[in-house]
Amino acid sequence: MITRENTRDRLLNCALRLFTLHSFAGTSLQMIADNLGVTKAAIYHHFKTRDDILTAVLQPALEELRDLIAYAESLRTPHARADALLVGFVDMTVRHRELIGIVGTDPGVGHALSTHPDIAELFGKPLTLLAAADPGPAGEVNASLALSGIACTASSPMLTHLDDATLRDHLLAAGRRLLGLRAPRRTLTAA
Amino acid sequence: MITRENTRDRLLNCALRLFTLHSFAGTSLQMIADNLGVTKAAIYHHFKTRDDILTAVLQPALEELRDLIAYAESLRTPHARADALLVGFVDMTVRHRELIGIVGTDPGVGHALSTHPDIAELFGKPLTLLAAADPGPAGEVNASLALSGIACTASSPMLTHLDDATLRDHLLAAGRRLLGLRAPRRTLTAA
Structure with missing residues (x-):
């Protein structure tokens, strides 16, 4: 449970950093996965779309x-x-x-x-x-x-x-x- | 000469409209050409890059x-x-x-x-x-x-x-x- 929360928080922090660097339109789910060192499937476990990530951020x-x-x-x-x-x-x-x-x-x-x-x-x-x-x-x-x-x-x-x-x-x-x-x-x- | 000036002005007005609608990053030279009803080659006759168009705008x-x-x-x-x-x-x-x-x-x-x-x-x-x-x-x-x-x-x-x-x-x-x-x-x- 703690690990899952941490992954979600890490994901949101990473997404915010990438949105700031590359803009929202310039940041793909793949870039977020690569930056976290996880697969895209791991991202999909938490969020279905990039828009969902933005709303959560x-x-x-x-x-x-x-x-x-x-x-x-x-x-x-x-x-x-x-x-x-x-x-x-x-x-x-x-x-x-x-x-x-x-x-x-x-x-x-x-x-x-x-x-x-x-x-x-x-x-x-x-x-x-x-x-x-x-x-x-x-x-x-x-x-x-x-x-x-x-x-x-x-x-x-x-x-x-x-x-x-x-x-x-x-x-x-x-x-x-x-x-x-x-x-x-x-x-x-x-x- | 007048025609050439007009084409350049039309191109810049069209580019500004598309930048406003789709953002600079979201506007391609092809979109500008399509909107003007000209070929990409006609755009290249006036400007080498999208960055040149922005500077001219x-x-x-x-x-x-x-x-x-x-x-x-x-x-x-x-x-x-x-x-x-x-x-x-x-x-x-x-x-x-x-x-x-x-x-x-x-x-x-x-x-x-x-x-x-x-x-x-x-x-x-x-x-x-x-x-x-x-x-x-x-x-x-x-x-x-x-x-x-x-x-x-x-x-x-x-x-x-x-x-x-x-x-x-x-x-x-x-x-x-x-x-x-x-x-x-x-x-x-x-x-």
């Missing part, structure tokens, strides 16, 4: 995003919802720098995910939550700029010299300034 | 970017340089929405361009010019967030309902707020 981050959206939506005001979403989104993108890199920039991944309507719907919600704090075109543009800019910056190869904490603090400050949000008072008390 | 925008950087670098203060770069960059991304979409999100394009050191160097300059207005990690993060966010937002499929002028105004306002830049006085006089 993304699953933990998708669960986090679902939880974050549910938490933000439970708050009372549009401002509180937008700020909670922003704080959680910055934290997630910095922790998943590598994964965000492939989701955000690989059209093969975008195409594969577009066949999952539930994931496409999930990806639209952060934009809706941020834009709702300032209804109208300015709010839409600011929300889109903040989310895409945070995702690209967290995964940028030009900023690998910044540690996670520095990156997180500056991304959050930039997002709040852009969206006209203030830190909630309890954050100040906790600091 | 990007050439007008690359020239504009070179001119913009040269203009910005000619200004006296880091603030004036950053603001001029931002104004021009917003204008360019909105005018080239479709092209920016493929350059920014297609890893095949990124890989092809990385083999042109002069283009890679060119793409690094806007970040340097914006970050110089506020030296340190905050300035680097803000510059990266602004540039990537503007490029993604201008080419976002979620914002196609916004016309170019609306998009341009809000992107510029957002970029200035994010980077702590003010519009130069002569812009106010001209308005």
